[in-house]
Amino acid sequence: MEKRWVQAVQGNKETTDLLAQQLNIDHSLAQILVQRDISTFEEAKDFFRPQMAQLHDPFLMKDMDKAITRIDLALSNHEKILVYGDYDVDGTTSVALAYSFFSQFTENIEYYIPDRHKEGYGISTQGIDYAYKNGQSLIIALDCGIKSVDKVAYANTLGIDFIICDHHLPGDELPAAAALLDPKRNDCPYPFKELAGCGIGFKLAQAYCITHGLPAERYEQYLDLVMVSIAADIVPVEDENRILAYHGLIKLNHNPSMGLKALMDISGRNKDYTLTDVVFVLAPRINAAGRMDHANEAVKMLLCAEDSIALSQSEFINQQNTERKTSDQNITAEALALIADCEILIHKKTTVVYHESWNKGVIGIVASRLTEKYYRPTIVLTKSNGLLTGSARSVAGFDLYEALLGCEDLLVQFGGHKFAAGLTMMPENIDAFSERFENIVASSITDDLLCPEIKIDTEIEFSQIDGKFQRIISQMAPFGPHNPAPIFVTHGVSLVAKPYVVATKHLKLNVKQQNSAIFESIGFGLAEFETLLQPNQPFSICYTIEENIWKEQRRLQLNIKGIKI
The missing domain is CATH 3.90.1640.30 (inorganic pyrophosphatase (n-terminal core))
Structure with a gap:
C-alpha cells in the first residue's frame, strides 16, 4: 500500500541554533527536539534524564x-x-x-x-x-x-x-x-x-x-x-x-x-x-x-x-501464545476471504465482518491485521452468550469512539478510546449497525486519513550519521505514541550491491550517498522494490537509525520505512 510522506514543520531557527549550541549536538537533532516542544536547556535535560521526582502529586x-x-x-x-x-x-x-x-x-x-x-x-x-x-x-x-x-x-x-x-x-x-x-x-x-x-x-x-x-x-x-x-x-x-x-x-x-x-x-x-x-x-x-x-x-x-x-x-503462557498465533492466523485468513468474496465490502470506507464461531479472545488481533491490510476503521464480530461481541480498530487521526457514539442506540454496550474499542449488540442489529457505522465514517473521514502516512522529522545527509548522532537518538527513548523514533529522509541514495528478499516480504540492501559510508539497511514489507531498484539509479529513503545487535556485535542499521525512486 502506498504511503504519504509528510515532513514535519521546522521549528524556530534561532531556538534550534541556540539549543544545538547549548547541548553540543547536531543541528538536525536540535530541530527534532524543538519540533517536540523542547526549546530550552532545562527542558532538554528533563527530557533526556527523566526523574521520578518529576511525577505529579x-x-x-x-x-x-x-x-x-x-x-x-x-x-x-x-x-x-x-x-x-x-x-x-x-x-x-x-x-x-x-x-x-x-x-x-x-x-x-x-x-x-x-x-x-x-x-x-x-x-x-x-x-x-x-x-x-x-x-x-x-x-x-x-x-x-x-x-x-x-x-x-x-x-x-x-x-x-x-x-x-x-x-x-x-x-x-x-x-x-x-x-x-x-x-x-x-x-x-x-x-x-x-x-x-x-x-x-x-x-x-x-x-x-x-x-x-x-x-x-x-x-x-x-x-x-x-x-x-x-x-x-x-x-x-x-x-x-x-x-x-x-x-x-x-x-x-x-x-x-x-x-x-x-x-x-x-x-x-x-x-x-x-x-x-x-x-x-x-x-x-x-x-x-x-x-x-x-x-x-x-x-x-x-x-x-x-x-x-x-x-x-x-x-x-508461552504455549498459550503459540496456540493464539495459530488461531488468529486462521481467523484472519477467513476474514480476508469473506471480504474478497463480497465486492461491496472492498469499496466501503469501513470493514465490519462477522462469524459466529470465531474465538472471542483473538478478534482484536484480527481487527488490527485487517486495518493494516485495508487501512480503514474495522470491526470484527463473533457470537458470545447470545450477543454479538466485537473489537474495533481505527486509523491514525480518526476518532473511532465518536463514531461508535453515533451508533449507541444499536449497542448493548461499548467502551474504549479513539483508536480501539470493544462493543456488544443484539444479533438482529448487525445490519443496521454496519450501515450506520459506514455512513458515519464515510461522512466524516477524509481521503488522506484512508492513506497511511509516514511522518518525517527532518532531512539529513549520511555524513551526519555517526556514533554520537546515534547515541543522542537513543537518549530520546523510550519511543512510542507522541514520542516516536525520529524518521529521517535522505535523497540521492544509491545501491552498493543487488538487494535481496528475506522471509518472503522484507528487503535487505546496502546503501550509500555519494562518498559516504555504506549502511546496512532493512525494509520490512518492502520486497516489491527488489526489482524496482537499479544500480546507479538514485532514489530517496525515509528511515529510522537503529543499533543492530547480533552475537554481541553492535553496528548501525537503517530501518527503511519508505522508498521513492
Whole structure:
C-alpha cells in the first residue's frame, strides 16, 4: 500500500541554533527536539534524564483522598478486599500491582479477573456476587468500571463499596463509587490525562505510601509492571508515562520481577529491551492467557515469588501464545476471504465482518491485521452468550469512539478510546449497525486519513550519521505514541550491491550517498522494490537509525520505512 510522506514543520531557527549550541549536538537533532516542544536547556535535560521526582502529586487526582481514607478504614476494620481488573495486559499488570502492594498490609485480600468468554469486559454481576459470597466489602477495580453505573449500584445494595481506578472516557453519568479515580473525569484537575490503568494503580500505591510515610521503594518496585502496561496499551509516551516507562525499562533490564524475568527467559530474549520489544515479545504472551483461557494465569505468573513456579507458569503462557498465533492466523485468513468474496465490502470506507464461531479472545488481533491490510476503521464480530461481541480498530487521526457514539442506540454496550474499542449488540442489529457505522465514517473521514502516512522529522545527509548522532537518538527513548523514533529522509541514495528478499516480504540492501559510508539497511514489507531498484539509479529513503545487535556485535542499521525512486 502506498504511503504519504509528510515532513514535519521546522521549528524556530534561532531556538534550534541556540539549543544545538547549548547541548553540543547536531543541528538536525536540535530541530527534532524543538519540533517536540523542547526549546530550552532545562527542558532538554528533563527530557533526556527523566526523574521520578518529576511525577505529579497523586492527591491532585480527584477522589484520591477518598480512596486512601476508604482503604485505611478497610484495613483497620480487617475488611475483606477484592482487587478486580480487566483481562488484558493493562488489566492483569494492574491487578498484580495492586494485589501485591496491598498484600503488604493485609491478608484479607484476593484478586478477580472476569472470564472474557463468559462475563465479557468490565465489572460483571458474577464478580460482584463472588465478592458478596466471600464477604468482601471493598472492591478495588482497575482498568475498568468508569461506565459501570448499574453494576456499582447493584454492589451498593449488597453493602459492597467500589474504588474505581480507570483511564477510559466516562459516560454522562458516573458510578456511585466510594472513590472514582480517572483523570479523564471532567471535574478531575490532575495535570496528566493519559495514564494507563496500571498507572492509576501506581498512583494509588504512591498516595498510600505518602500518607503513611513509607519509602518510595514500596511502590517503585512495580515500575516494570507499569512500563509493560504503558507499552501494551499504546498510551502516549510523554509526561508521567515517559518517566514511568524510562525507569520501568531500567528495572526490567537490570532487576525484573520474577514473573517477567521468567517470561523474558522463555521468549529467548532476556536483555536490552525497548518499549517496542515489550510490545512484540512480552505483551502478546501476557495477553494470550486471557485470549485462550483465563487471565488468572497471567496474574499468577506476574505474582510469582519462586523461580521454579515462575518458570512453569511462563512455559504454560508461552504455549498459550503459540496456540493464539495459530488461531488468529486462521481467523484472519477467513476474514480476508469473506471480504474478497463480497465486492461491496472492498469499496466501503469501513470493514465490519462477522462469524459466529470465531474465538472471542483473538478478534482484536484480527481487527488490527485487517486495518493494516485495508487501512480503514474495522470491526470484527463473533457470537458470545447470545450477543454479538466485537473489537474495533481505527486509523491514525480518526476518532473511532465518536463514531461508535453515533451508533449507541444499536449497542448493548461499548467502551474504549479513539483508536480501539470493544462493543456488544443484539444479533438482529448487525445490519443496521454496519450501515450506520459506514455512513458515519464515510461522512466524516477524509481521503488522506484512508492513506497511511509516514511522518518525517527532518532531512539529513549520511555524513551526519555517526556514533554520537546515534547515541543522542537513543537518549530520546523510550519511543512510542507522541514520542516516536525520529524518521529521517535522505535523497540521492544509491545501491552498493543487488538487494535481496528475506522471509518472503522484507528487503535487505546496502546503501550509500555519494562518498559516504555504506549502511546496512532493512525494509520490512518492502520486497516489491527488489526489482524496482537499479544500480546507479538514485532514489530517496525515509528511515529510522537503529543499533543492530547480533552475537554481541553492535553496528548501525537503517530501518527503511519508505522508498521513492
